[in-house]
Every structure is written in C-alpha cells, then in structure tokens.
Amino acid sequence: MTYLIADDDPIYLAVTMQQLALIPNLTCVAQCGNAVDARALLQTALPDILILDIEMPDLTGIQLAKSLPKLPMVIFISSHPNYAADAFDIDAIDYLVKPVPIERLLRAIDKARNLYEMKQQIAQVEAFKNEGADSFFIKDKNAYVRINYSEVCYIESLGDFISIYLLNGDKKIALVNLKNVEQQLPANIFIRISRSHIVHKDKISALDHTHVQLNKIKLGIGKTYQETVLQTIMGNQTIKRHL
Structure with a gap:
C-alpha cells in the first residue's frame, strides 16, 4: 500500500514516519507540512491511504478530505479527541490521538490493509448486480446470492460497504457504496432518506419530518432529504380533515 502524510508539526511528522517505516509493504509517496500542499499533490496521484493531521493552517485535514472528488482511505491524527465525530462522518478508517503509541498506529494500518485486500479480491462491479425486475444479486464468498426486493427492510452505509437488513432479521454485507x-x-x-440509509418504501409504517418508522425500527431523515421523503412517501394519500 502507499500513503501520503500531512502534518504541520515537523517533529511529530518525523516521528510518525519513523514508526510507519517499521511497517512492511507500506510506501510513502509524499510528506507534506500542510494540507494545501497535500491537496496539490493529490491532483495527480492518489495514494491508498491519507494520514492527516487535523489542525493545520489555511486548510484542516477534515476540510482537505471533504474537498477531494475521490477519497482514499483516511486515518486522522490529532492532539484533540473532540474532532472524532467529524472525522468518522466522512468514513475515516481510524482516528488517533497524539501522542500515538506504535501499537495503536499498527492497528490503524491493519484496518486499512484489511479493507485494501478485500477491495483487491472483489471488484466492485461484481459486488452488486441488478438482475430482473424484482430482485438483485450480491457477491457472497464464491457465489452470487439473490435477494428479492420484497425481502429488504433497509440498507445502511458502511463506507465502501453496505449492510442489507432483511425482514426475517438477517443481515447481508456487500462491497459497494x-x-x-x-x-x-x-x-x-426504494428511497434514500439520509447519507446513511435507503429504505423500502412499502416497509415504512410511520414518518414525520425527522424520522421514518419501519415497525419497531426508527431511522433519521437527513435535513436535505426531508421534503423529498415526505412528498414521495405521502404524496396525495393523506386523509384530510376538510375537503
């Protein structure tokens, strides 16, 4: 795997690179003292991993990640734990708090490597196949498994993966975003209700401006999706008090 690292603290940058140099099959393609230089390099090269400090001048690590049209795997490093929610909101592989012990950095790289190897083994085009009018297929080990539309309750994002929750309580995982x-x-x-969820329209038992109810399951509706969800699901079917 290849990585680009950006940190405005030259001492910590050097320490982190020394730690990373101990990990086999991991190559540094660039080191940067700020996110602006890192972004310029990323216009022509896309490493497998971005290792980014968060608090950098002019452009933070999180702002850099959000500005990229194609985002590689990201590991954030920060002196403060309070940025973790923002980091994981963009599907970061891991969030490390300085000073980072070598064993913690190794675990983060192992997470990235596991995902990297899985991507190499399963082409995304094979992970999800839309076949026929009432079902689709997902790649499950060495076979394609059919899932009927009617069996699906909702689908949840796991970054580059999805979890498909079925009415019988089973859960299927597919390598596709x-x-x-x-x-x-x-x-x-199906209708998308947020950045994280797609639901089967007919499984919605109740809804308001902020949530949909799938029997006992309650899922939030993203702010940018609220008007579309309400109009699409209810339309003109609401019984009115007065005609």
Whole structure:
C-alpha cells in the first residue's frame, strides 16, 4: 500500500514516519507540512491511504478530505479527541490521538490493509448486480446470492460497504457504496432518506419530518432529504380533515 502524510508539526511528522517505516509493504509517496500542499499533490496521484493531521493552517485535514472528488482511505491524527465525530462522518478508517503509541498506529494500518485486500479480491462491479425486475444479486464468498426486493427492510452505509437488513432479521454485507446502490435500485420501490440509509418504501409504517418508522425500527431523515421523503412517501394519500 502507499500513503501520503500531512502534518504541520515537523517533529511529530518525523516521528510518525519513523514508526510507519517499521511497517512492511507500506510506501510513502509524499510528506507534506500542510494540507494545501497535500491537496496539490493529490491532483495527480492518489495514494491508498491519507494520514492527516487535523489542525493545520489555511486548510484542516477534515476540510482537505471533504474537498477531494475521490477519497482514499483516511486515518486522522490529532492532539484533540473532540474532532472524532467529524472525522468518522466522512468514513475515516481510524482516528488517533497524539501522542500515538506504535501499537495503536499498527492497528490503524491493519484496518486499512484489511479493507485494501478485500477491495483487491472483489471488484466492485461484481459486488452488486441488478438482475430482473424484482430482485438483485450480491457477491457472497464464491457465489452470487439473490435477494428479492420484497425481502429488504433497509440498507445502511458502511463506507465502501453496505449492510442489507432483511425482514426475517438477517443481515447481508456487500462491497459497494450507498451511492452506487441508489443508482441501481428502482426508485419506485426504494428511497434514500439520509447519507446513511435507503429504505423500502412499502416497509415504512410511520414518518414525520425527522424520522421514518419501519415497525419497531426508527431511522433519521437527513435535513436535505426531508421534503423529498415526505412528498414521495405521502404524496396525495393523506386523509384530510376538510375537503
């Protein structure tokens, strides 16, 4: 795997690179003292991992990650734990707090390596196949498994993966992101309600401006999706008090 590291603290940058140099099969393609230089390098090269300090002048590590059209795996490093929620909101692999023990850094790289190897083994185009009018297939080990639309309750994003929750309580995992799933599933059956969830329209038992209810399951509706969800699900079907 390859990585780019950016940190405005030259001493900590050197220490982290010394630690990373101990990890086999890991190559540094660039080291930067700020996020602006890192972004310029990323216009022509895309490493497998970005290792980013968060608090850097002019452009923070989180702002850098959000500005990229194509985001590699990201590991954030910060002196403060209070940025963790923002970091994981963009599907960071890990969030490390300085000073980072070598064993903690090794665990973070292992997470990235596991995901990297899985991506190499399973092409994304094979992970999800939209076949027929009432079902789709996902790659499960060495076979394709059919899932009927009617069996799906909702789908949840796990970054580059999705979890498909079925009505019988089972859960299936596929190597495909939620955006690609949304493009391949029929819009007359499924609707995206947030950055994290797609639901089967007919499984919605109740809803308001902020949540949908799938029997006992309650999922939040993203602010940018609220108007579309309410209009699409209810439309003109609401019984009015007065005509």
